Structure formats: structure tokens, C-alpha cells
Amino acid sequence: MDYDVVVVGAGPGGSMTARTLAQEGASVLMVEKRPEIGMPVRCGEGTGVAGLKELGITPHPKFIAQEIYGDYLYSPDGTKVDMRTEEPNGYCLERRMFDKHLGILAAKAGAVVRTRTTATGLITENGTVKGVKLRHFDDEYDVKCNVVVGADGIEGRVGRWAGISNRTKLGEMTSNVQFELVGIEMEEPNVLEFYLGGKYAPGGYVWIFPKGPDVANVGLGIRKTKETALVYLKRFIAEHENLARGSVASIVVGGVPVQGPLEESVGNGVLLVGDSARHVDPLTGGGIYNAMHCGTLAAGVIGEALAAGNFSKEFLQKYHELWWKEVGEGLMRSLRVKEIIEKLSDDDLNKIAKFMQGMKFGEIDIKEASSIVTQFPPEFAEFVQSLL
Numbered sequence: 001m002d003y004d005v006v007v008v009g010a011g012p013g014g015s016m017t018a019r020t021l022a023q024e025g026a027s028v029l030m031v032e033k034r035p036e037i038g039m040p041v042r043c044g045e046g047t048g049v050a051g052l053k054e055l056g057i058t059p060h061p062k063f064i065a066q067e068i069y070g071d072y073l074y075s076p077d078g079t080k081v082d083m084r085t086e087e088p089n090g091y092c093l094e095r096r097m098f099d100k101h102l103g104i105l106a107a108k109a110g111a112v113v114r115t116r117t118t119a120t121g122l123i124t125e126n127g128t129v130k131g132v133k134l135r136h137f138d139d140e141y142d143v144k145c146n147v148v149v150g151a152d153g154i155e156g157r158v159g160r161w162a163g164i165s166n167r168t169k170l171g172e173m174t175s176n177v178q179f180e181l182v183g184i185e186m187e188e189p190n191v192l193e194f195y196l197g198g199k200y201a202p203g204g205y206v207w208i209f210p211k212g213p214d215v216a217n218v219g220l221g222i223r224k225t226k227e228t229a230l231v232y233l234k235r236f237i238a239e240h241e242n243l244a245r246g247s248v249a250s251i252v253v254g255g256v257p258v259q260g261p262l263e264e265s266v267g268n269g270v271l272l273v274g275d276s277a278r279h280v281d282p283l284t285g286g287g288i289y290n291a292m293h294c295g296t297l298a299a300g301v302i303g304e305a306l307a308a309g310n311f312s313k314e315f316l317q318k319y320h321e322l323w324w325k326e327v328g329e330g331l332m333r334s335l336r337v338k339e340i341i342e343k344l345s346d347d348d349l350n351k352i353a354k355f356m357q358g359m360k361f362g363e364i365d366i367k368e369a370s371s372i373v374t375q376f377p378p379e380f381a382e383f384v385q386s387l388l
């Protein structure tokens with residue numbers, strides 16, 4: 001074998017897989033089709049403090065744009081719910097630097113990293129994956145390995161090549177567009193803002209993620225609409241004077257799979273990590289932490305497979321079961337909540353926001369809330385119950 005493992009894709013999921021495997025002593029090749037890891041950015045760049053800490057990633061100013069102290073939620077009539085926190089609970093990242101940092105950590109741990117190198121197919125023998133076909137400029141070559149990790153994101157093809165059905169249909173993803181706006185005014189440049197409701201973003205939400213005192217990612221995701229995400233975003237910005245005066249420093253477009261996690265994520269000699277396994281949260285669209293976390297889980301199971309010399313689907317299934325236990329159930333819960341929220345009218349959302357107004361998030365007594373929800377639509381009662 002040329003390598004123990006080939007990781008396809010150097011996003012957060014791929015780099016964490018490659019790094020953890022290399023730390024365990026495996027020989028790893030990580031390939032990335034783009035010329036530079038982290039570019040172009042396709043992300044709102046928000047992530048949690050607790051997740052990075054748990055994964056042992058030390059925050060550094062080169063990839064932390066802003067510390068975040070909670071959120072403001074706005075309902076369609078402008079009712080504001082204060083969910084700020086005393087301590088920082090999140091970061092707005094510079095993802096181009098963050099992803100590169102993770103790639104560098106993988107390389108420093110001993111993984112071989114090749115950029116501008118595209119996986120174009122799998123090498124299989126008797127139904128088992130034995131390697132990858134790669135292309136670097138005009139140079140096409142094969143690399144043999146025991147396990148291929150498909151960390152190739154939403155457009156990933158490793159799963160399909162291996163016979164794992166991970167295609168995301170258009171109706172199953174939100175269509176997102178984001179402007180990085182500079183020269184704007186924000187009420188508080190260290191609080192995330194979310195705007196809910198069909199008026200602003202049917203099937204999704206608007207986010208304002210501050211990256212500095214007068215810079216923020218302003219974006220939205222929508223689903224099943226006649227007008228494009230861009231039309232909705234331009235309209236939202238035009239309606240908000242503090243944003244309308246900003247200049248657009250960068251534009252991000254991309255899809256987020258919101259149909260919930262995969263039922264199958266492993267095959268003989270292959271497994272999927274991150275967006276390619278739909279580890280992204282269907283409610284929030286957040287996928288950075290889950291991709292990284294599942295990458296470490298994948299590396300653990302691959303390490304055991306290398307020790308046992310067993311790369312069968314049955315052996316690798318342990319990874320599938322592990323991530324379902326650790327993140328899958330949470331993703332299913334998010335999916336149920338998303339489906340409930342999608343059914344709420346703007347009027348319902350306004351009522352709910354008024355009910356929550358004046359409460360600090362940590363102070364909301366869910367049990368008390370559930371006892372008075374009868375005044376709200378049945379879906380809201382269901383929503384509260386789902387939080388219990």
C-alpha cells in the first residue's frame with residue numbers, strides 16, 4: 001500500500017481526520033482539489049467556544065475575527081429576543097485562515113498534504129475500495145491505500161463512487177447567499193443576530209455575524225421559493241439602513257443539506273465525514289464542529305481497523321454507530337424542530353417572540369413555558385416539548 005489512508009478534501013472534517021490519524025502513527029495522504037486550503041470561503045463563519053475547546057484547537061487571533069457573546073433573535077415584526085451570554089460562547093472565524101490552520105496541523109502531525117489534487121475516482125477490487133485515482137494539473141495517477149475517507153463536502157463524489165447514496169436533491173438543501181459587508185453599524189459588534197420568518201427568509205433565516213466593529217457576514221438561506229436568495233438578501237439589506245450603507249467586500253454562495261444525516265456512511269474500505277455524510281445541523285446549517293468531531297471519530301475507528309487489518313464495511317460500521325450516537329440523534333432532533341418551525345406563520349413567530357421577550361435564554365423555564373403554551377399554536381407546544 002502507498003498509504004494507510006487517503007483523505008479526500010481538506011475542509012475541517014478532512015483535516016481533523018488526517019491530523020488524528022497521523023498523530024496515531026498512520027501514513028496519511030490528504031488531497032484537496034483547490035489550489036489553496038480554505039479558499040474560497042463558503043460559510044457564515046460562526047462556531048462555538050465549547051466545540052473548539054473539546055477538540056483541542058487553541059483559538060488564535062489569526063483565525064478568530066470576533067468573540068461572540070450570544071444572540072439576538074428577531075421575529076418578523078421586529079420583536080427582539082435577547083439571548084446574550086455573560087461569557088463568550090462563540091467565535092466568528094476567518095475560515096480561510098482557520099481551514100488552513102487545520103491543514104497545517106495535519107501536515108505537522110505527519111500527514112502528506114497535496115493541494116490542487118483532485119480525486120477523480122476510486123480503485124476497487126472485488127467490491128472493496130483499494131485506492132484513489134488522482135489528477136494534479138495534467139498528471140493523472142493512482143494511489144493505493146487501505147481506507148479512503150470522503151471528506152469532500154456537499155458536492156462530494158466519493159460516496160457515490162462507493163455506492164453510498166449521499167446525493168442531495170435541490171429541494172433538500174437551503175440556497176444561501178452572503179455578503180461580507182464593511183462600513184456598517186451594528187448595535188453590538190459581538191452578538192450574532194438572527195431574523196426569522198417567511199417575510200425575510202422562507203424555510204431558513206437571515207444571519208448577521210459580526211467580524212469586527214463595522215464588518216459582518218450578512219447572509220440568508222431559503223428553501224422552496226420563487227425568488228432567489230440574492231433577491232431576498234438585497235431586499236433585507238435595503239430595509240436596514242445600518243446595513244444598506246455598507247460595501248460588499250466578498251460574496252459567498254452555497255447550498256447546505258438540511259434533510260438530516262445519512263443512514264449509511266461506510267462501505268468496504270471507505271467512509272464519509274462532514275457535509276458528505278450530512279453531519280451538518282438541519283436547523284442551524286452549522287457543520288464545522290460536527291465535521292471536525294466526526295473526523296476524530298473516524299480516525300479512531302480507522303486506527304482500530306489498521307491494527308486489526310480489517311477494512312470491511314462490517315468493521316467500519318462501528319464509526320457509523322459512534323457518530324449516530326454522538327451527533328446523529330441531535331441532528332434528528334434539529335430536523336424535527338426545523339420541520340415544526342417551518343410550519344409556523346409569521347404571526348405565530350411574533351407571538352412566540354413576545355412570549356420569550358424579556359427573558360434571558362438561560363432563565364427560560366422550559367417546563368413553565370410548556371405549561372402555558374396552550375395559548376400558542378399546537379406546533380409551538382410540540383416545539384417546546386421537543387426541547388424538554
Ligand SMILES: Cc1cc2nc3c(=O)[nH]c(=O)nc-3n(C[C@H](O)[C@H](O)[C@H](O)COP(=O)(O)OP(=O)(O)OC[C@H]3O[C@@H](n4cnc5c(N)ncnc54)[C@H](O)[C@@H]3O)c2cc1C
Pocket residue numbers: 008009010011012013014031032033034038042043044045046047117118119120151152153154155156157176177178219252253254255256273274275276280285286287288289291
Ligand atoms: C453559506 C454557508 C454558510 C455556512 N455557515 C456556517 C456557519 O456559520 N457555521 C458552521 O458551523 N457551518 C456553516 N456552514 C456549513 C459549513 O461550511 C460546513 O458544514 C463545513 O464546511 C463542512 O466541512 P467539511 O470538511 O465536511 O466540508 P468542506 O468544508 O466543504 O470541505 C470539503 C473539501 O473537499 C474538497 N473536495 C471536494 N471534492 C474533492 C475531490 N474530488 N478531490 C479533492 N478535494 C475535493 C473541497 O474543495 C473542499 O475543500 C455554512 C455553509 C454555507 C454554504
